Amino acid sequence: MLPLKEKDKPIIQKLLVAGCCARCILRFCCVGVQSAYRQPEQVTLQEMQAFVLKGENEKVQDPAAAASTGEDNNSHDAAEVLEGPPCKRVKLDPGDHADPSEDEKSNLGESQVCVACLGILQDLCGTNQAVKIADTVKAQKYEFDSLVLSISLPAQLCVREHSCWLHVKKEVREKGLVLDKDDVIQVKEAFKWIMQSLVAKELGGVAVVGKSGFEVGVEFTHPETDSDCHFLAKVCPDCFKPTKNKQSVFTRMAVVKALEKISDDKFLKQYPCPPARPACSCVPQDVQCLHVSVFIAGRYNKFCRSLPQTPWLIDGERRMESSVEELIAAPILTAFRAGGFNFSSSGREDVDVRTLGNGRPFAMELQNPHRSRLSKLEMKELQETINKSSDKIRVRDLQIVTREAMGRMKEGEEEKTKSYTALVWTQRPIQKEDIGFIDEIKDLTLGQKTPLRVLHRRALAVRQRVIHSMNARYVDDHHFYLRLKTQAGTYIKEFVHGDFGRTKPNLCELLKTDTDILELDVESVDVDWPPAIPE
Ligand SMILES: *[C@@H]1O[C@H](CO)[C@@H](O)[C@H](O)[C@H]1NC(C)=O
Ligand SMILES: *[C@@H]1O[C@H](CO)[C@@H](O)[C@H](O)[C@H]1NC(C)=O
Ligand SMILES: *[C@@H]1O[C@H](CO)[C@@H](O)[C@H](O)[C@H]1NC(C)=O
Ligand SMILES: [Zn+2]
Numbered sequence: 001m002l003p004l005k006e007k008d009k010p011i012i013q014k015l016l017v018a019g020c021c022a023r024c025i026l027r028f029c030c031v032g033v034q035s036a037y038r039q040p041e042q043v044t045l046q047e048m049q050a051f052v053l054k055g056e057n058e059k060v061q062d063p064a065a066a067a068s069t070g071e072d073n074n075s076h077d078a079a080e081v082l083e084g085p086p087c088k089r090v091k092l093d094p095g096d097h098a099d100p101s102e103d104e105k106s107n108l109g110e111s112q113v114c115v116a117c118l119g120i121l122q123d124l125c126g127t128n129q130a131v132k133i134a135d136t137v138k139a140q141k142y143e144f145d146s147l148v149l150s151i152s153l154p155a156q157l158c159v160r161e162h163s164c165w166l167h168v169k170k171e172v173r174e175k176g177l178v179l180d181k182d183d184v185i186q187v188k189e190a191f192k193w194i195m196q197s198l199v200a201k202e203l204g205g206v207a208v209v210g211k212s213g214f215e216v217g218v219e220f221t222h223p224e225t226d227s228d229c230h231f232l233a234k235v236c237p238d239c240f241k242p243t244k245n246k247q248s249v250f251t252r253m254a255v256v257k258a259l260e261k262i263s264d265d266k267f268l269k270q271y272p273c274p275p276a277r278p279a280c281s282c283v284p285q286d287v288q289c290l291h292v293s294v295f296i297a298g299r300y301n302k303f304c305r306s307l308p309q310t311p312w313l314i315d316g317e318r319r320m321e322s323s324v325e326e327l328i329a330a331p332i333l334t335a336f337r338a339g340g341f342n343f344s345s346s347g348r349e350d351v352d353v354r355t356l357g358n359g360r361p362f363a364m365e366l367q368n369p370h371r372s373r374l375s376k377l378e379m380k381e382l383q384e385t386i387n388k389s390s391d392k393i394r395v396r397d398l399q400i401v402t403r404e405a406m407g408r409m410k411e412g413e414e415e416k417t418k419s420y421t422a423l424v425w426t427q428r429p430i431q432k433e434d435i436g437f438i439d440e441i442k443d444l445t446l447g448q449k450t451p452l453r454v455l456h457r458r459a460l461a462v463r464q465r466v467i468h469s470m471n472a473r474y475v476d477d478h479h480f481y482l483r484l485k486t487q488a489g490t491y492i493k494e495f496v497h498g499d500f501g502r503t504k505p506n507l508c509e510l511l512k513t514d515t516d517i518l519e520l521d522v523e524s525v526d527v528d529w530p531p532a533i534p535e
Contacts, residue, residue, distance in 0.1 A: 018274035021114035023121040027185040034193040119281025134202030136287040144214040146207040152219040156228035213292040220282035232258040297530040298398035299359030308351040337370035357524040419523040428513035435472040449502035465490040
């Protein structure tokens with residue numbers, strides 16, 4: 001039995017005549033019992049008609065009462081609904097209520113598409129639709145524990161809803177009944193009540209819940225009634241401002257805002273109440289699946305002096321055939337079947353600089369991953385695949401992290417230390433003793449004007465950086481290796497060659513001869529994130 005009350009009768013009658021579907025009528029009667037929506041719409045319609053008729057029959061037996069309450073016109077409406085048109089009298093088929101067969105549909109003379117939901121709570125809300133959604137999800141082979149169903153409705157549904165509400169409100173006011181617009185069940189809500197369990201069933205019992213990292217989006221459009229919203233632009237021009245990425249200014253939000261501003265009188269003058277009957281139902285768009293990003297972190301070594309960290313483009317032309325991020329990302333994208341990535345790291349090295357030691361921490365956002373978990377073993381295999389894919393890079397400590405944890409990589413980056421080894425050339429011939437003093441220098445503060453080579457992308461400034469310690473190892477009378485432990489962000493090349501005096505002090509000054517840097521290696525990046533993974 002439908003949870004309807006005597007006071008709902010006039011609303012039911014009014015909306016049946018207006019061309020609302022049975023489920024929309026339940027919504028306007030503020031029925032919050034989910035099972036009432038889940039039963040087939042045609043069954044609900046029959047029960048509703050019986051409910052109204054029962055009352056009217058009693059009244060017909062007492063014509064005086066009917067006359068005195070002034071309900072003649074209503075009883076007439078009810079009779080009309082119950083006797084015809086034929087579409088309202090679809091016979092009951094206990095096998096498949098939700099989806100009347102094609103034969104049944106073609107028998108319907110007049111359109112029976114609901115004026116309020118434009119068919120969404122009718123044929124577009126049942127087993128057929130659930131199968132279509134489930135098939136899309138299955139075809140894309142996502143791995144997930146639960147999913148959230150999201151629904152996008154045409155904006156004009158708000159206008160139609162408002163019109164139906166005003167239609168009901170008149171009735172309610174005359175009868176002295178109270179009804180709050182906020183108590184009316186939303187189309188979206190009713191759709192979910194019906195569809196969540198159907199989709200769950202089609203997917204073999206997965207949890208279809210209110211919140212999940214896996215979202216399945218169902219969108220409906222209804223081109224036939226798109227112009228329903230247009231009159232609102234004159235009422236509230238401020239509500240409809242063109243925005244860059246939206247195709248139409250008539251977004252749902254803008255329409256809701258305009259409807260809040262417009263007075264009932266004004267609305268009723270410009271829009272039919274109840275809304276006009278549509279010829280056809282909404283058009284379901286392709287089902288969209290989206291999984292929240294997965295974040296992965298690790299450390300990388302780079303053993304090559306001709307590999308940029310990110311694709312190197314000059315005037316749109318590629319300069320190097322690959323990059324650190326692409327070499328790392330390709331196997332990871334395959335393993336997680338992700339749609340895209342966003343790479344970041346704790347600092348970066350120049351194209352000709354190697355990164356040795358324990359490597360440089362990096363993190364990647366994997367967008368729309370079809371897999372979101374890997375076992376320890378799979379993770380190790382993935383690491384091996386990356387290691388074997390090229391001799392230019394290696395990775396370690398590969399692991400899944402949270403978005404929040406990623407922030408720790410960038411936290412206090414400037415205070416962290418980095419160690420380097422530079423191969424230095426000196427113009428003046430040197431002996432071992434000439435470079436011994438370098439080892440004694442501690443916490444040397446440099447003033448570094450933005451290097452010439454990065455001026456095109458960094459603001460001109462003088463930055464203070466500290467070299468904590470250095471160690472020189474003699475090679476021959478024009479070469480030595482210089483080890484440096486520095487504050488992160490120190491420009492090492494500029495410290496060695498002086499950058500035309502833009503870095504002070506510099507190695508040329510200290511050694512009193514021209515010096516240049518031939519090779520540079522990063523030996524360690526002292527950031528304790530991500531945590532090391534024991535082998
Ligand atoms: C019934 O409808 C007629 C016109 O359709 C109208 O003139 C009359 O006032 C209505 N009566 C009631 C009681 O609403
Ligand atoms: C990539 O990540 C950076 C910082 O981690 C963020 O600012 C940027 O918006 C991201 N880009 C995309 C396309 O997600
Ligand atoms: C990949 O290479 C790194 C660096 O040499 C090493 O630490 C790690 O164990 C390797 N991992 C696998 C699974 O081969
Ligand atoms: Zn409806």
